[in-house]
Structure formats: structure tokens, C-alpha cells
């Protein structure tokens with residue numbers, strides 16, 4: 001792809017995310033989802049000379065982008081890795097081993113969605129890949145070639161909340177006996193054929209593509225891991241800011257924050273005063289959503305929800 005054709009990613013809730021991190025000028029921060037560096041650039045703009053920003057992304061294209069566009073930025077250190085390695089990365093790169101803030105902007109970037117060769121979108125025909133890290137793991141095509149019908153139906157139901165999960169899984173398993181699924185349009189066409197009703201304004205393959213993408217990239221396991229580790233690497237008073245894009249992600253974040261605020265689930269009759277229950281986070285403010293102006297400017301921001309929590313001593 002030429003640089004002129006590189007699709008741009010508009011960082012979602014950017015000013016809100018930076019404000020939510022309550023940036024300390026000399027602090028140490030992690031942008032766990034670098035993408036094309038939109039949030040990273042906004043953070044660098046408010047950080048001082050001695051600050052440190054670690055950026056992570058498991059996408060090799062994001063790594064290339066960081067190397068090309070942020071090469072002169074000595075405060076930034078990019079690591080090509082899944083964010084489930086957050087704690088290790090902080091231990092390796094931050095001398096104090098704690099950070100002042102962690103930002104996690106979930107989901108896929110616009111360049112990932114718009115580049116047909118990545119196979120994320122049913123709107124462009126391309127190889128059925130869907131891996132965020134295209135250099136490792138199993139592609140959607142390889143997974144669909146062997147996955148058990150029941151497991152596939154469960155994935156479509158749990159990760160896509162797809163009503164017709166059984167019907168779609170059965171059709172995929174039947175069709176793959178004579179033609180393997182290798183292209184995005186081939187899969188989208190099958191789903192269009194077997195889904196009997198239409199949701200207004202939504203392609204019938206939307207839910208299934210989301211579900212398969214989540215399964216291929218183990219997105220919910222990754223999210224659970226980064227949340228757990230963020231709590232351990234934040235200094236007291238440090239902020240965790242998470243932007244999610246669908247209800248499965250947001251539910252997980254909301255529950256995690258709630259559980260961390262409540263502390264461990266000890267039996268109610270245990271003779272321990274409420275003040276002694278160890279809680280590690282407190283929620284800051286209400287969930288934030290993009291303004292009408294942002295949603296209009298950037299339709300991909302529409303479903304975003306930003307939640308903030310602060311590490312307690």
C-alpha cells in the first residue's frame with residue numbers, strides 16, 4: 001500500500017481519554033493499543049521532556065507505523081506484543097516498575113478494517129484472515145476449516161449474540177465439505193443466504209464476523225488479562241482508562257471495576273470490618289460516550305464507551 005493510500009485512524013474520545021488519565025507532566029504511561037498512534041500523539045503533546053510512554057500493539061503494521069512516524073520521539077518506546085504481556089513489559093522497560101496511567105482502546109483500527117488483505121471486513125473481499133497479529137496464530141480460514149459445529153455455534157452465540165448461530169454453523173460445516181472458506185465475501189454470502197431476517201442498518205454478517213474475530217484473537221481473554229495486570233502495575237492514584245466498542249467488552253470492564261471496588265467475595269458472616277476489605281480500584285465519574293459531533297464526524301466512534309478507574313493505595 002502506498003503511503004497516500006494508507007487509511008487513517010481517527011482516535012476515539014481522544015481529548016476525553018487524555019483528560020481521564022489526569023496526566024502528570026513527568027509521568028510514565030502505557031498506551032496498550034497503539035494502532036496508528038492517535039492517542040499516543042495526544043499524550044506526548046501534554047507530557048514533559050522527562051516523561052516516558054510505552055506503546056504496545058500486536059499488529060506488525062502498527063509496529064511499522066510507529067517505526068516510521070515516531071522515530072524521532074525519544075520519550076516513546078514501542079513494543080510489538082499482545083497487551084496480555086503488560087506487566088512483563090512494564091517490568092522490563094520502567095525502572096520504578098509502576099506507571100501513572102494505562103490506556104486501552106479496544107477493538108480493531110480503521111486501517112485493519114479498511115485493508116481488504118487483513119480479512120476483517122465483509123465489505124471488502126479479501127483473504128479470510130482476521131488475525132490482529134498476522135505473523136502468528138491461526139487465520140479465520142484455517143479455523144473455519146476444522147472447527148467443530150457445536151463450538152462454532154457457541155462462538156457465534158456468545159461472541160456475536162447471533163440469533164441464528166446454529167443455522168449458520170450448520171451451513172458452514174456443510175459447505176466446507178466441498179469448498180473451503182478462504183474469502184471474506186464467500187463467508188458473507190453464505191451468512192446472507194441462511195439468515196432469514198434483517199436487522200435495520202446492519203449487514204447480516206456483522207455479528208458473525210465480530211464473533212469469529214473475537215475467537216481468533218482471543219479478545220476477551222486478552223482483555224481480562226490486561227485489566228488484571230493494569231491494577232498491579234499502576235501506582236496508587238494512577239488511572240486506568242478503557243474504551244470499549246461492544247457490549248461484551250464493556251460488560252467485562254464494568255464487572256471488573258465493580259469487583260475491584262468491592263474487594264474479594266468473602267462470606268458475609270466473616271468477622272471483618274468493611275474498612276478492612278482490600279479494594280484496589282475506585283471508579284471515577286460516569287461512563288463517557290462520544291459527542292453527537294464526534295459520532296457524526298467518525299461513525300466508527302458511535303458505539304464507544306470510556307470507563308475510568310483509579311488505583312487505590
Ligand SMILES: C[S@@+](CC[C@H](N)C(=O)[O-])C[C@H]1O[C@@H](n2cnc3c(N)ncnc32)[C@H](O)[C@@H]1O
Nearest residue numbers: 011033035036037038039057058059082083222
Ligand atoms: C482501536 S485500535 C487503537 C487505535 C489507537 N488508539 C489510535 O489512536 O491510533 C486498537 C488497536 O489495538 C490493537 N490490539 C487489539 N487487541 C490487542 C491485544 N490483545 N494486544 C495488543 N494490541 C491489541 C489492534 O491491533 C489495534 O491496532
